[in-house]
Amino acid sequence: MPRVVVDVMLKPEILDPQGQAVANALPRLGVSDVASVRIGRRIEIEFTGEPDLDRAREIADKLLANPVIEDFTVRVAEADETVDARS
Amino acid sequence: MPRVVVDVMLKPEILDPQGQAVANALPRLGVSDVASVRIGRRIEIEFTGEPDLDRAREIADKLLANPVIEDFTVRVAEADETVDARS
Numbered sequence: 001m002p003r004v005v006v007d008v009m010l011k012p013e014i015l016d017p018q019g020q021a022v023a024n025a026l027p028r029l030g031v032s033d034v035a036s037v038r039i040g041r042r043i044e045i046e047f048t049g050e051p052d053l054d055r056a057r058e059i060a061d062k063l064l065a066n067p068v069i070e071d072f073t074v075r076v077a078e079a080d081e082t083v084d085a086r087s
Numbered sequence: 088m089p090r091v092v093v094d095v096m097l098k099p100e101i102l103d104p105q106g107q108a109v110a111n112a113l114p115r116l117g118v119s120d121v122a123s124v125r126i127g128r129r130i131e132i133e134f135t136g137e138p139d140l141d142r143a144r145e146i147a148d149k150l151l152a153n154p155v156i157e158d159f160t161v162r163v164a165e166a167d168e169t170v171d172a173r174s
Contacts, residue, residue, distance in 0.1 A: 007129050009131070026146065029146070033142070034132055035088060035134060038130070040129045040130070041127070042126075048120050048122045049120055059109075062116060063109050063112060063116070083160050
């Protein structure tokens with residue numbers, strides 16, 4: 001079924017304590033080559049008909065993102081794009 | 088700087104109440120052509136040197152995803168891929 005992916009990330013100037021917590025935990029795992037970690041949301045919207053980017057943008061703006069502190073992008077998922085197996 | 092994107096989504100068989108809440112709110116916005124909404128996480132990892140997919144996969148497995156209920160994919164971000172402006 002046609003899917004639209006909305007990626008929501010904190011604006012670059014907004015502190016991301018969740019991502020920082022992960023970044024701070026990395027040296028304990030022996031990882032020292034990571035400069036930063038930022039954590040946002042990925043939303044998959046399945047349409048009954050044709051994927052509608054404008055509609056998805058409206059949904060993201062009203063329900064999914066906080067425009068004061070977050071940016072979002074909207075795109076149609078590629079046919080082979082799926083997060084249902086480790087790759 | 089080279090970036091790796093980790094997408095974490097609930098496995099398809101796991102109920103997503105957060106996504107369902109959004110889907111249920113859509114008719115009130117006049118949106119009736121959405122079949123389902125699933126909400127996951129998008130994590131951006133910036134490496135100091137070359138982006139290291141195996142390292143990112145290890146981080147995702149240990150810190151970012153719960154393999155019991157979530158699947159994840161790891162990929163190098165495309166050069167023009169950024170969530171810092173509405174598109």
